[in-house]
Amino acid sequence: MQLHVNGSEREIDAPADMPLLWVLRDLMGLTGTKYGCGIAQCGACTVHVDGAPLRACVTPVAAVAGKRITTIEGLSEDGSHPVQQAWAEIDVVQCGYCQSGQIMSAAALLVTVPSPSDGDIDQALSGNLCRCGTYQRIRAAVHRAAELSKG
Structure with a gap:
Protein backbone atom coordinates (compact mmCIF):
# COMPACT_ATOMS: atom_id res chain seq x y z
CA MET A 1 0.00 0.00 0.00
CA LEU A 75 5.99 19.25 11.74
CA SER A 76 9.58 20.43 11.31
CA GLU A 77 12.96 18.77 10.99
CA ASP A 78 14.60 21.07 13.51
CA GLY A 79 11.86 21.90 16.04
CA SER A 80 11.21 25.27 14.42
CA HIS A 81 7.43 24.89 14.14
CA PRO A 82 5.83 27.64 16.27
CA VAL A 83 4.09 25.10 18.53
CA GLN A 84 7.35 23.23 19.13
CA GLN A 85 9.15 26.51 19.83
CA ALA A 86 6.44 27.60 22.28
CA TRP A 87 6.49 24.21 24.05
CA ALA A 88 10.22 24.62 24.69
CA GLU A 89 9.96 28.29 25.64
CA ILE A 90 7.13 27.71 28.15
CA ASP A 91 8.79 24.48 29.38
CA VAL A 92 5.56 22.51 29.07
CA VAL A 93 6.94 19.01 29.30
CA GLN A 94 7.04 17.13 32.56
CA CYS A 95 7.15 13.41 31.71
CA GLY A 96 6.58 14.21 28.04
CA TYR A 97 4.63 11.11 27.05
CA CYS A 98 1.50 12.94 25.90
CA GLN A 99 3.29 15.88 24.35
CA SER A 100 3.47 14.77 20.72
CA GLY A 101 -0.30 14.31 20.69
CA GLN A 102 -0.82 17.62 22.49
CA ILE A 103 1.44 19.41 20.00
CA MET A 104 -0.30 17.85 17.00
CA SER A 105 -3.73 18.87 18.30
CA ALA A 106 -2.49 22.39 19.05
CA ALA A 107 -0.93 22.75 15.60
CA ALA A 108 -4.20 21.69 13.95
CA LEU A 109 -6.14 24.18 16.08
CA LEU A 110 -3.91 27.09 15.09
CA VAL A 111 -4.47 26.40 11.39
CA THR A 112 -8.23 26.89 11.81
CA VAL A 113 -8.23 29.34 14.75
CA PRO A 114 -5.11 31.53 14.56
CA SER A 115 -5.97 33.48 17.74
CA PRO A 116 -7.67 30.94 20.00
CA SER A 117 -9.37 31.77 23.29
CA ASP A 118 -8.85 29.63 26.38
CA GLY A 119 -12.16 27.97 25.54
CA ASP A 120 -11.03 27.18 21.99
CA ILE A 121 -7.83 25.62 23.33
CA ASP A 122 -9.63 23.64 26.01
CA GLN A 123 -12.13 22.31 23.48
CA ALA A 124 -9.54 21.45 20.81
CA LEU A 125 -7.27 19.67 23.28
CA SER A 126 -10.00 18.11 25.44
CA GLY A 127 -9.26 14.68 23.96
CA ASN A 128 -5.58 14.88 24.91
CA LEU A 129 -4.92 13.73 28.45
CA CYS A 130 -1.87 14.73 30.48
CA ARG A 131 -1.28 12.56 33.53
CA CYS A 132 1.20 15.11 34.89
CA GLY A 133 -1.40 17.89 34.77
CA THR A 134 0.55 20.48 32.78
CA TYR A 135 -2.67 21.91 31.33
CA GLN A 136 -1.95 25.51 32.35
CA ARG A 137 1.45 25.40 30.64
CA ILE A 138 -0.09 23.69 27.60
CA ARG A 139 -2.65 26.48 27.28
CA ALA A 140 0.05 29.15 27.73
CA ALA A 141 2.18 27.47 25.04
CA VAL A 142 -0.71 27.42 22.58
CA HIS A 143 -1.22 31.16 23.13
CA ARG A 144 2.53 31.70 22.68
CA ALA A 145 2.54 29.60 19.50
CA ALA A 146 -0.28 31.76 18.14
CA GLU A 147 1.90 34.83 18.78
CA LEU A 148 4.92 33.20 17.12
CA SER A 149 2.81 32.19 14.12
CA LYS A 150 1.88 35.78 13.49
CA GLY A 151 5.54 36.63 13.15
Missing part, protein backbone atom coordinates in the same frame (compact mmCIF):
# COMPACT_ATOMS: atom_id res chain seq x y z
CA GLN A 2 1.19 3.53 -0.79
CA LEU A 3 1.31 6.06 2.08
CA HIS A 4 2.20 9.75 1.93
CA VAL A 5 3.92 10.42 5.28
CA ASN A 6 5.70 13.64 6.25
CA GLY A 7 6.00 14.73 2.64
CA SER A 8 7.35 11.44 1.26
CA GLU A 9 5.71 8.57 -0.55
CA ARG A 10 6.32 5.23 1.16
CA GLU A 11 5.42 1.74 0.02
CA ILE A 12 4.23 -0.28 3.03
CA ASP A 13 3.47 -3.98 3.25
CA ALA A 14 0.84 -4.15 5.99
CA PRO A 15 -2.57 -5.72 6.51
CA ALA A 16 -5.34 -3.26 5.61
CA ASP A 17 -6.75 -3.40 9.14
CA MET A 18 -3.42 -2.76 10.91
CA PRO A 19 -3.75 0.42 13.01
CA LEU A 20 -1.90 3.39 11.53
CA LEU A 21 -0.08 3.82 14.85
CA TRP A 22 1.70 0.48 14.47
CA VAL A 23 2.50 1.11 10.81
CA LEU A 24 4.13 4.41 11.76
CA ARG A 25 6.02 3.06 14.78
CA ASP A 26 6.86 -0.52 13.86
CA LEU A 27 7.12 -0.46 10.07
CA MET A 28 8.32 3.09 9.46
CA GLY A 29 10.33 3.73 12.64
CA LEU A 30 8.48 6.98 13.43
CA THR A 31 8.27 6.57 17.19
CA GLY A 32 7.22 10.12 18.09
CA THR A 33 3.58 9.09 17.88
CA LYS A 34 2.83 7.32 21.16
CA TYR A 35 0.60 4.45 22.24
CA GLY A 36 -1.42 5.48 25.25
CA CYS A 37 -4.75 3.73 25.57
CA GLY A 38 -5.52 1.99 22.28
CA ILE A 39 -9.14 3.21 22.27
CA ALA A 40 -8.76 6.82 21.06
CA GLN A 41 -9.43 8.32 24.48
CA CYS A 42 -6.05 9.78 25.51
CA GLY A 43 -4.77 11.53 22.37
CA ALA A 44 -1.14 10.37 22.65
CA CYS A 45 -1.38 8.89 19.15
CA THR A 46 -2.66 12.05 17.43
CA VAL A 47 -1.38 12.65 13.90
CA HIS A 48 -2.70 14.85 11.09
CA VAL A 49 -4.44 13.31 8.10
CA ASP A 50 -5.03 15.85 5.36
CA GLY A 51 -4.42 18.50 8.02
CA ALA A 52 -6.99 17.27 10.56
CA PRO A 53 -6.09 15.61 13.87
CA LEU A 54 -6.77 11.89 13.92
CA ARG A 55 -6.23 9.12 16.47
CA ALA A 56 -3.81 6.68 14.87
CA CYS A 57 -4.41 3.87 17.38
CA VAL A 58 -7.90 3.09 16.03
CA THR A 59 -7.49 4.07 12.38
CA PRO A 60 -6.91 1.20 9.97
CA VAL A 61 -4.03 1.99 7.63
CA ALA A 62 -6.26 1.32 4.60
CA ALA A 63 -8.44 4.28 5.65
CA VAL A 64 -5.55 6.73 5.12
CA ALA A 65 -4.02 5.34 1.93
CA GLY A 66 -3.65 8.20 -0.54
CA LYS A 67 -4.05 10.87 2.15
CA ARG A 68 -1.38 13.22 3.54
CA ILE A 69 -0.22 11.95 6.95
CA THR A 70 1.88 14.17 9.20
CA THR A 71 3.45 12.92 12.41
CA ILE A 72 5.26 14.94 15.09
CA GLU A 73 8.48 14.26 13.15
CA GLY A 74 6.92 15.94 10.11
Whole structure:
Protein backbone atom coordinates (compact mmCIF):
# COMPACT_ATOMS: atom_id res chain seq x y z
CA MET A 1 0.00 0.00 0.00
CA GLN A 2 1.19 3.53 -0.79
CA LEU A 3 1.31 6.06 2.08
CA HIS A 4 2.20 9.75 1.93
CA VAL A 5 3.92 10.42 5.28
CA ASN A 6 5.70 13.64 6.25
CA GLY A 7 6.00 14.73 2.64
CA SER A 8 7.35 11.44 1.26
CA GLU A 9 5.71 8.57 -0.55
CA ARG A 10 6.32 5.23 1.16
CA GLU A 11 5.42 1.74 0.02
CA ILE A 12 4.23 -0.28 3.03
CA ASP A 13 3.47 -3.98 3.25
CA ALA A 14 0.84 -4.15 5.99
CA PRO A 15 -2.57 -5.72 6.51
CA ALA A 16 -5.34 -3.26 5.61
CA ASP A 17 -6.75 -3.40 9.14
CA MET A 18 -3.42 -2.76 10.91
CA PRO A 19 -3.75 0.42 13.01
CA LEU A 20 -1.90 3.39 11.53
CA LEU A 21 -0.08 3.82 14.85
CA TRP A 22 1.70 0.48 14.47
CA VAL A 23 2.50 1.11 10.81
CA LEU A 24 4.13 4.41 11.76
CA ARG A 25 6.02 3.06 14.78
CA ASP A 26 6.86 -0.52 13.86
CA LEU A 27 7.12 -0.46 10.07
CA MET A 28 8.32 3.09 9.46
CA GLY A 29 10.33 3.73 12.64
CA LEU A 30 8.48 6.98 13.43
CA THR A 31 8.27 6.57 17.19
CA GLY A 32 7.22 10.12 18.09
CA THR A 33 3.58 9.09 17.88
CA LYS A 34 2.83 7.32 21.16
CA TYR A 35 0.60 4.45 22.24
CA GLY A 36 -1.42 5.48 25.25
CA CYS A 37 -4.75 3.73 25.57
CA GLY A 38 -5.52 1.99 22.28
CA ILE A 39 -9.14 3.21 22.27
CA ALA A 40 -8.76 6.82 21.06
CA GLN A 41 -9.43 8.32 24.48
CA CYS A 42 -6.05 9.78 25.51
CA GLY A 43 -4.77 11.53 22.37
CA ALA A 44 -1.14 10.37 22.65
CA CYS A 45 -1.38 8.89 19.15
CA THR A 46 -2.66 12.05 17.43
CA VAL A 47 -1.38 12.65 13.90
CA HIS A 48 -2.70 14.85 11.09
CA VAL A 49 -4.44 13.31 8.10
CA ASP A 50 -5.03 15.85 5.36
CA GLY A 51 -4.42 18.50 8.02
CA ALA A 52 -6.99 17.27 10.56
CA PRO A 53 -6.09 15.61 13.87
CA LEU A 54 -6.77 11.89 13.92
CA ARG A 55 -6.23 9.12 16.47
CA ALA A 56 -3.81 6.68 14.87
CA CYS A 57 -4.41 3.87 17.38
CA VAL A 58 -7.90 3.09 16.03
CA THR A 59 -7.49 4.07 12.38
CA PRO A 60 -6.91 1.20 9.97
CA VAL A 61 -4.03 1.99 7.63
CA ALA A 62 -6.26 1.32 4.60
CA ALA A 63 -8.44 4.28 5.65
CA VAL A 64 -5.55 6.73 5.12
CA ALA A 65 -4.02 5.34 1.93
CA GLY A 66 -3.65 8.20 -0.54
CA LYS A 67 -4.05 10.87 2.15
CA ARG A 68 -1.38 13.22 3.54
CA ILE A 69 -0.22 11.95 6.95
CA THR A 70 1.88 14.17 9.20
CA THR A 71 3.45 12.92 12.41
CA ILE A 72 5.26 14.94 15.09
CA GLU A 73 8.48 14.26 13.15
CA GLY A 74 6.92 15.94 10.11
CA LEU A 75 5.99 19.25 11.74
CA SER A 76 9.58 20.43 11.31
CA GLU A 77 12.96 18.77 10.99
CA ASP A 78 14.60 21.07 13.51
CA GLY A 79 11.86 21.90 16.04
CA SER A 80 11.21 25.27 14.42
CA HIS A 81 7.43 24.89 14.14
CA PRO A 82 5.83 27.64 16.27
CA VAL A 83 4.09 25.10 18.53
CA GLN A 84 7.35 23.23 19.13
CA GLN A 85 9.15 26.51 19.83
CA ALA A 86 6.44 27.60 22.28
CA TRP A 87 6.49 24.21 24.05
CA ALA A 88 10.22 24.62 24.69
CA GLU A 89 9.96 28.29 25.64
CA ILE A 90 7.13 27.71 28.15
CA ASP A 91 8.79 24.48 29.38
CA VAL A 92 5.56 22.51 29.07
CA VAL A 93 6.94 19.01 29.30
CA GLN A 94 7.04 17.13 32.56
CA CYS A 95 7.15 13.41 31.71
CA GLY A 96 6.58 14.21 28.04
CA TYR A 97 4.63 11.11 27.05
CA CYS A 98 1.50 12.94 25.90
CA GLN A 99 3.29 15.88 24.35
CA SER A 100 3.47 14.77 20.72
CA GLY A 101 -0.30 14.31 20.69
CA GLN A 102 -0.82 17.62 22.49
CA ILE A 103 1.44 19.41 20.00
CA MET A 104 -0.30 17.85 17.00
CA SER A 105 -3.73 18.87 18.30
CA ALA A 106 -2.49 22.39 19.05
CA ALA A 107 -0.93 22.75 15.60
CA ALA A 108 -4.20 21.69 13.95
CA LEU A 109 -6.14 24.18 16.08
CA LEU A 110 -3.91 27.09 15.09
CA VAL A 111 -4.47 26.40 11.39
CA THR A 112 -8.23 26.89 11.81
CA VAL A 113 -8.23 29.34 14.75
CA PRO A 114 -5.11 31.53 14.56
CA SER A 115 -5.97 33.48 17.74
CA PRO A 116 -7.67 30.94 20.00
CA SER A 117 -9.37 31.77 23.29
CA ASP A 118 -8.85 29.63 26.38
CA GLY A 119 -12.16 27.97 25.54
CA ASP A 120 -11.03 27.18 21.99
CA ILE A 121 -7.83 25.62 23.33
CA ASP A 122 -9.63 23.64 26.01
CA GLN A 123 -12.13 22.31 23.48
CA ALA A 124 -9.54 21.45 20.81
CA LEU A 125 -7.27 19.67 23.28
CA SER A 126 -10.00 18.11 25.44
CA GLY A 127 -9.26 14.68 23.96
CA ASN A 128 -5.58 14.88 24.91
CA LEU A 129 -4.92 13.73 28.45
CA CYS A 130 -1.87 14.73 30.48
CA ARG A 131 -1.28 12.56 33.53
CA CYS A 132 1.20 15.11 34.89
CA GLY A 133 -1.40 17.89 34.77
CA THR A 134 0.55 20.48 32.78
CA TYR A 135 -2.67 21.91 31.33
CA GLN A 136 -1.95 25.51 32.35
CA ARG A 137 1.45 25.40 30.64
CA ILE A 138 -0.09 23.69 27.60
CA ARG A 139 -2.65 26.48 27.28
CA ALA A 140 0.05 29.15 27.73
CA ALA A 141 2.18 27.47 25.04
CA VAL A 142 -0.71 27.42 22.58
CA HIS A 143 -1.22 31.16 23.13
CA ARG A 144 2.53 31.70 22.68
CA ALA A 145 2.54 29.60 19.50
CA ALA A 146 -0.28 31.76 18.14
CA GLU A 147 1.90 34.83 18.78
CA LEU A 148 4.92 33.20 17.12
CA SER A 149 2.81 32.19 14.12
CA LYS A 150 1.88 35.78 13.49
CA GLY A 151 5.54 36.63 13.15
